[in-house]
Amino acid sequence: MGKMLNGIHYKTGKPVEISIENDLISFIKSGPDLNTDKIICPGLVDLQINGFKGIDFNEEGLSVDQVVSITKSLWAEGITGYFPTLITNSDENICATLETIAEACEKHSIINKTIGGIHLEGPFLSAEDGPRGAHPLKHIKAPDWELLNKWQKIARGRIKLITISPEWPGSVSFIKQCVSSGILVSIGHTSASAEQIREAVQAGARASTHLGNATHLMLPRHSNYIWEQLASEKLWSTIIADGFHLPESLLKVFIKLKEGKTVLVSDSTKFAGLPPGSYSSHIGGTIELNAEGRLYMKENPKMLAGSAQSLLTCVDHLVNSEISSLQTALEMAFLKPAELLGIHNLYGLEEGKKADLIIFERTSGKIKILQTIKAGEVVYTI
Helix, strand or coil, X not given: CCEEEEEEECCCCCEEEEEEECCEEEEEEECCCCCCCCEEEECEEEEEECEECCEECCCCCCCHHHHXXXXXXXXXXXXXXXXXXXXXXXXXHHHHHHHHHHHHHHHCHHHHHHECCEEEECCCCCCCCCCCCCCCHHHCCCCCHHHHHHHHHHCCCCEEEEEECCCCCCHHHHHHHHHHCCCEEEECCCCCCHHHHHHHHHHCCCEECCXXXXXXXXXXXXXXXXXXXXXXXXXXXXXXXXXXCCCHHHHHHHHHHCCCCEEECCCECCCCCCCCEEEEECCCEEEEECCCCCEEECCEEEEECCECCCHHHHHHHHHHCCCCCHHHHHHHHCHHHHHHXXXXXXXXXXXXXXXXXXXXXXXXXXXXXXXXXXXXXXXXXC
């Protein structure tokens, strides 16, 4: 006999009983009236995680044990699928990190199931201040197909998402090659012209990475790369709704314009889950994490240094700000990333779908994870 769960269905608000056989939901039926606040929902999927709780995917010397540790920390945050995100770095460090992540996946089946792919965010980004963000200029370079192929071999085919700036010569052919090889291309950290954005979309780019962030402080009011991406009906957008990266007015506009095509990402760094204070970062020097949870570069407080929040914070912020319902916010954190990746037929709170589930309570405007189930296995319980 498989596992049995019960709680309130996140979408219908009605009590349900769920049976799990192996790694699948074998059946769902209406449950008896339950005197509980426990809600059942598919596990969350985060396409942009740079690190968590003191461990950084981009620092030299990453170990297999550290990859396992990050994954376990994320299970406690309701994350049942994620993409380790490698930012701009030296070729050697990128190679070493890819090798370590691949080794961790091969050694641990449950880690392999949780890491759905690798997100390569750089080094093929804009070299301009503003769009480049905190990415180190010395490692920024033009798109290089041979180099990407080298990295993909080391990763054993796990690079599934790449963020590039299409302002570079040769970007169109590079995007086409990525698409033909099964890599999802996202536009980000860009100073590309409107025409270059359109050409990238025509070549097969399908998303915008943390839209509205990593931009110039001043932009032309009519023709610019943000408006162009918003206007494209073919582009999905990923957004960081942690309360710091985008004001509520922009969140409302972005989500409304990209209705059904908005994906929440955390962009979490190793400082997520750590107490407030000053820290040292290998990409930005001294980083400050204040009591409110805002992470920024100490010498340039206007410039964020990634996020110190989890995907749960993004869901809570959208709901507490009355920008979206809990159901919609949750679906932007599990259903929409799966749709963007083309694997939504595998996941959901339905019979025959993968048993990637979370059970949680939401009190005082915050989600509290009680239990996380990955591939039918309880991987976290409070």
